[in-house]
Amino acid sequence: MDEYAxxxxxxxxxxxxxxxxxxxxxxxxxVGTEDPEVLHAIFRAVHSIKAGAGAFKYTKLxxxxxxxxxxxxxxxxxxxxxxxxxxxxxxxxxxxxxxxxEAAEGGDDLSDDYGQQILDEITLIAKxxxxxxxxxxxxxxxxxxxTAEADDEAPNGPSVYHIAxxxxxxxxxxxxxxxxxxxxxxxxxxxxxxxxxxxxxxxQAMDGEEAYISWDFILSTEASFEDVEEVxxxxxxxxxxxxxxxPDQVASQSPVDAAVPTSAALPEPDTATPxxxxxxxxxxxxxxxxxxxxGVKGPAKVSSIRVDLDRIDRLVNMVGELVITQSMLSQQTSxxxxxxMPNMARGLEELALHTRELQESVMAIRxxxxxxxxxxxxRLVRELSTxxxxxxxxxxxxxxxxxxxxxxxxxxxPITHMIRNSxxxxxxxxxxxxxxxxPEVGTVTLSAEHRGGxxxxxxxxxxxxxxxxxxxxxxxxxxxxxxxxxxxDDEIDNMIFAPGFSTAEQVTDVSGRGVxxxxxxxxxxSLGGRVSIQSTPGKxxxxxxxxxLTLAVMDGMIVEAGAEKYVIPITNIVESLRPSREAxxxxxxxxxxxxxxxxxxxxxxxxxxxxxxxxxKDPARALVVLVESEEFGTTxxxxxxxxxxxxxxxxxxxxxxxxxxxxxxxxxxxxGKVAPIxxxxxxxxxxxxxxxxEDDEEDxxxxxxxxxxxxLDHLNDMPPAAQxxxxxxTVGS
Amino acid sequence: MAKKILAxxxxxxxxxxxxxTLKGAGYDVVEAEDGLVALDRIGGNSVDLVITxxxxxxxxxxxxxxxxxxxxxxxxxxxxxxxxxxDDGKKNEGRAAGATGWIVxxxxxxxxxxxxxxxxx
Numbered sequence: 001m002d003e004y005a006x007x008x009x010x011x012x013x014x015x016x017x018x019x020x021x022x023x024x025x026x027x028x029x030x031v032g033t034e035d036p037e038v039l040h041a042i043f044r045a046v047h048s049i050k051a052g053a054g055a056f057k058y059t060k061l062x063x064x065x066x067x068x069x070x071x072x073x074x075x076x077x078x079x080x081x082x083x084x085x086x087x088x089x090x091x092x093x094x095x096x097x098x099x100x101x102e103a104a105e106g107g108d109d110l111s112d113d114y115g116q117q118i119l120d121e122i123t124l125i126a127k128x129x130x131x132x133x134x135x136x137x138x139x140x141x142x143x144x145x146x147t148a149e150a151d152d153e154a155p156n157g158p159s160v161y162h163i164a165x166x167x168x169x170x171x172x173x174x175x176x177x178x179x180x181x182x183x184x185x186x187x188x189x190x191x192x193x194x195x196x197x198x199x200x201x202x203x204q205a206m207d208g209e210e211a212y213i214s215w216d217f218i219l220s221t222e223a224s225f226e227d228v229e230e231v232x233x234x235x236x237x238x239x240x241x242x243x244x245x246x247p248d249q250v251a252s253q254s255p256v257d258a259a260v261p262t263s264a265a266l267p268e269p270d271t272a273t274p275x276x277x278x279x280x281x282x283x284x285x286x287x288x289x290x291x292x293x294x295g296v297k298g299p300a301k302v303s304s305i306r307v308d309l310d311r312i313d314r315l316v317n318m319v320g321e322l323v324i325t326q327s328m329l330s331q332q333t334s335x336x337x338x339x340x341m342p343n344m345a346r347g348l349e350e351l352a353l354h355t356r357e358l359q360e361s362v363m364a365i366r367x368x369x370x371x372x373x374x375x376x377x378x379r380l381v382r383e384l385s386t387x388x389x390x391x392x393x394x395x396x397x398x399x400x401x402x403x404x405x406x407x408x409x410x411x412x413x414p415i416t417h418m419i420r421n422s423x424x425x426x427x428x429x430x431x432x433x434x435x436x437x438x439p440e441v442g443t444v445t446l447s448a449e450h451r452g453g454x455x456x457x458x459x460x461x462x463x464x465x466x467x468x469x470x471x472x473x474x475x476x477x478x479x480x481x482x483x484x485x486x487x488x489d490d491e492i493d494n495m496i497f498a499p500g501f502s503t504a505e506q507v508t509d510v511s512g513r514g515v516x517x518x519x520x521x522x523x524x525x526s527l528g529g530r531v532s533i534q535s536t537p538g539k540x541x542x543x544x545x546x547x548x549l550t551l552a553v554m555d556g557m558i559v560e561a562g563a564e565k566y567v568i569p570i571t572n573i574v575e576s577l578r579p580s581r582e583a584x585x586x587x588x589x590x591x592x593x594x595x596x597x598x599x600x601x602x603x604x605x606x607x608x609x610x611x612x613x614x615x616x617k618d619p620a621r622a623l624v625v626l627v628e629s630e631e632f633g634t635t636x637x638x639x640x641x642x643x644x645x646x647x648x649x650x651x652x653x654x655x656x657x658x659x660x661x662x663x664x665x666x667x668x669x670x671x672g673k674v675a676p677i678x679x680x681x682x683x684x685x686x687x688x689x690x691x692x693x694e695d696d697e698e699d700x701x702x703x704x705x706x707x708x709x710x711x712l713d714h715l716n717d718m719p720p721a722a723q724x725x726x727x728x729x730t731v732g733s
Numbered sequence: 734m735a736k737k738i739l740a741x742x743x744x745x746x747x748x749x750x751x752x753x754t755l756k757g758a759g760y761d762v763v764e765a766e767d768g769l770v771a772l773d774r775i776g777g778n779s780v781d782l783v784i785t786x787x788x789x790x791x792x793x794x795x796x797x798x799x800x801x802x803x804x805x806x807x808x809x810x811x812x813x814x815x816x817x818x819x820d821d822g823k824k825n826e827g828r829a830a831g832a833t834g835w836i837v838x839x840x841x842x843x844x845x846x847x848x849x850x851x852x853x854x
């Protein structure tokens with residue numbers, strides 16, 4: 001069926017929609033909906049998946065979806081009751097189905113017994129009811145004398161069949177057409193037709209809906225008995241039919257030629273005479289034969305179309321190029337005297353405006369509601385709460401909030417993880433809750449909203465809140481902090497995101513899975529997002545997740561070091577300043593610091609990270625851009641100068657070049673040059689590990705911290721991560 | 734004039750495949766994603782053939798067949814129902830409703846064309 005291979009893409013796109021439907025309908029089912037349409041909808045989805053699987057010969061998928069569908073069928077007509085176990089089985093079956101679809105799409109092989117356990121359970125659950133499946137094939141009636149012999153007959157030389165065919169009125173009611181049947185017989189071989197008009201009543205007595213004519217056919221053909229039988233496939237119940245193989249006759253010496261009157265020989269198809277053939281449906285024949293007048297009503301208005309993601313990506317890319325070209329033009333003309341070409345300047349302004357609008361419109365195409373992710377959560381909550389013996393109600397708010405498709409794909413795991421965390425660590429057991437004077441059922445609220453060009457997702461629970469004492473204790477144990485008294489409540493709460501905080505010890509069956517909150521934070525940061533937690537003891541906690549709406553463009557600050565230009569994501573930047581010489585200090589290990597408003601902040605110089613020559617090395621003569629990161633707090637990046645803020649189109653380095661340490665992606669600037677977009681966490685790590693190039697200039701610039709004893713008072717103010725990566729200075733020794 | 738066929742299926746994959754095969758053979762194909770849409774598209778106009786899936790939202794194939802048969806304009810329009818190997822019962826249900834014939838999914842393009850020719854020439 002290679003001709004159909006081109007539809008596989010549509011099929012898999014459709015499958016993913018269907019599977020997501022199944023998931024959300026199953027969630028409905030799990031909360032005890034009485035709506036019969038829910039089961040029907042699940043059935044239809046599985047049925048559609050099965051049909052495609054069959055068409056593309058995904059045998060395993062087809063078989064599994066068949067059993068799954070059969071189970072659903074029995075559930076929807078009440079042969080199997082929809083119990084809690086039943087729903088849980090449906091959930092698991094839908095998981096297997098998803099995995100199989102995925103495997104089929106990826107061309108992967110699954111083990112033979114994959115999904116077998118579910119199939120066994122389906123069989124088991126089906127045992128409780130009477131199996132009503134049987135072969136009620138309609139073809140049985142045609143089996144007559146001659147069938148058995150015909151089956152064994154080798155197809156050497158033409159055979160002669162005698163066919164007695166007497167249509168009943170029902171044949172016409174089903175819109176079958178004897179003429180077409182005769183034509184189809186003709187495709188098999190030579191046909192002699194002998195109509196019998198014996199039953200034809202007088203014209204007055206004739207009923208337009210009745211069938212009066214019958215035929216005897218003599219068919220000389222190479223075709224098998226089954227082929228002949230198949231011609232009558234749709235009418236076997238609507239006619240008296242007898243097909244007989246004439247055993248000792250060979251076509252060439254058929255006596256039939258003589259036996260059949262020439263007048264009854266089959267008319268040419270196009271000049272067929274309806275009065276005979278269509279006696280029972282005299283008005284129908286002209287109708288099917290007449291060209292359609294007016295045609296079918298035009299398609300109704302379509303409100304959405306399905307577009308290949310590649311095409312949209314191409315569009316996004318082209319618009320990106322356009323934005324770059326536009327900024328190039330602007331840059332060129334900004335160098336001209338402002339009054340030299342006022343019309344052109346105005347035109348360029350409009351171009352800039354339209355480009356921006358175009359870009360926003362294109363980005364909007366890729367926007368999707370977060371519903372697809374949110375809809376998976378009720379199930380997670382349901383399963384987890386059962387496992388943990390907790391009673392939980394999940395509220396979702398703002399599921400129609402839209403965000404770029406690429407972002408959607410990335411937020412599912414973090415949200416899942418945080419919900420797990422809320423259920424496992426946040427919410428108390430029903431008994432504890434009652435004791436604490438709270439309702440027995442805990443509430444988790446998952447919400448999404450747009451705020452300032454970003455999407456904010458919060459996961460709030462009304463549980464016990466973060467146990468700060470335990471957090472501090474653990475952080476001390478792990479050596480993440482040295483003096484807890486210096487930390488605010490908020491800082492303590494957010495310690496749960498610190499690398500190394502989650503450890504194997506606290507991994508439970510639920511939250512565990514080997515991933516700590518630090519990984520969640522890192523993943524979100526890699527998307528240009530932030531995550532934090534606010535907690536009130538006894539009242540609950542709230543995770544707040546902020547993400548850019550798109551991963552295709554971002555606002556960046558263009559900075560220069562030497563002759564090189566880099567982009568620092570605006571979201572990371574706190575401020576930039578030129579420090580006074582007195583504020584620059586150095587630790588004995590070579591770590592450079594800058595003292596700003598009483599705090600020591602580690603410096604990392606771009607020229608050092610990227611080995612740039614010709615850059616200004618003296619921060620007092622260069623600029624320090626303070627950037628903030630959840631991973632290491634605040635750090636100062638030393639650059640030569642700031643060139644300006646600009647929206648930049650993000651181009652992947654991995655796909656266009658190769659991964660570069662310290663750089664998350666690249667963009668093309670107005671002058672056509674490529675500028676790397678800095679990954680500030682990576683930059684910080686590189687600068688920490690890199691041996692600092694000592695030179696005379698620097699030694700003059702940086703005073704030793706030992707010269708500034710007052711600095712010690714503030715050292716503890718530094719973010720814990722920065723501190724931990726820095727050996728404590730041994731003062732006075 | 735090319736024969737006009739109305740293909741009704743809620744699965745776009747199926748509609749695409751049916752449509753592709755039939756258009757390739759010179760038929761005009763109009764698509765609809767469920768029974769209601771099909772009735773809307775067909776209106777009082779005639780088509781030469783209706784091919785319909787059975788399991789569809791809003792209005793299933795069986796109801797569509799019944800509705801078409803009740804309309805004098807379509808009482809003798811051939812209708813094929815798409816069934817799967819497993820649900821033989823559906824064939825009979827379709828027949829009882831007035832369908833002309835059936836096609837068992839999955840089908841090869843040749844099989845589809847053959848059945849289409851069988852009922853509408």
